[in-house]
Ligand code: HEC
């Protein structure tokens with residue numbers, strides 16, 4: 107009896123050992139634990155453009171680390187939906203990336219990126235534009251009816267859960283692309299909120315606010 111108990115314990119130990127080794131491996135990587143498959147996707151195909159932890163250093167690819175989970179999941183679903191509804195969020199690059207993702211993958215990817223620590227854009231902003239951008243972000247432009255960005259994206263740019271995404275520290279080039287896409291309608295997944303805002307903005311205002319946002323911490 108004693109012998110059998112001993113053997114069972116040994117077997118249990120043998121089984122536990124590889125599990126423990128896996129856990130240690132996951133713990134020692136830079137990113138906090140996430141369901142294995144999602145971590146594989148993020149550090150596989152997505153990493154080429156967004157980095158494994160979502161901190162893209164390429165100015166046209168958005169930083170995803172620290173973004174709201176629900177917002178990220180919505181964007182992935184909108185890229186996917188654009189196959190049949192092009193006006194949702196039209197991106198030839200991203201629509202091929204999401205084609206193979208399930209609803210569950212998109213949900214978990216949102217949670218994964220939301221857990222990562224943001225490394226804000228390190229790309230030098232155009233200093234001349236920062237004052238104009240700052241005024242517009244926090245106060246809007248009353249003459250042209252542009253609301254303060256801060257009213258929906260927060261005074262610190264962290265966003266307001268769950269509908270208004272964080273923008274602080276995002277690459278200026280990416281932000282400017284989005285403002286232009288809202289303007290042309292290539293991105294129409296915003297309930298016309300952002301479309302109305304950008305229609306009233308001048309080209310300089312768009313560049314200025316994008317530059318300022320990239321410096322927000
Ligand atoms: C070849 C480069 C590339 C790869 C690989 C890639 N992306 Fe992207 N991603 C982009 C670009 C470029 C954009 C901006 C598209 C646009 O202008 O609307 C983007 C946008 C996004 C956005 C929207 C972010 C926001 O702030 O609205 C999310 C979320 C995203 N990608 C997630 C992913 C995930 C998840 C993967 C892997 C399955 C992935 N990407 C793979 C280039 C890439």
Ligand code: HEC
Pocket residue numbers: 168180242243252253254255256257258259269270271272273281284285295296299300303315316
């Ligand atoms: C009335 C609320 C509101 C105001 C005011 C507003 N936004 Fe937005 N913004 C939104 C919402 C909602 C979305 C997300 C749309 C979606 O779900 O895709 C968004 C998305 C964005 C995005 C895309 C973020 C990304 O990661 O792709 C940018 C950039 C942005 N807004 C910039 C601005 C700027 C700059 C201003 C001020 C000039 C501004 N917004 C004012 C509500 C607002």
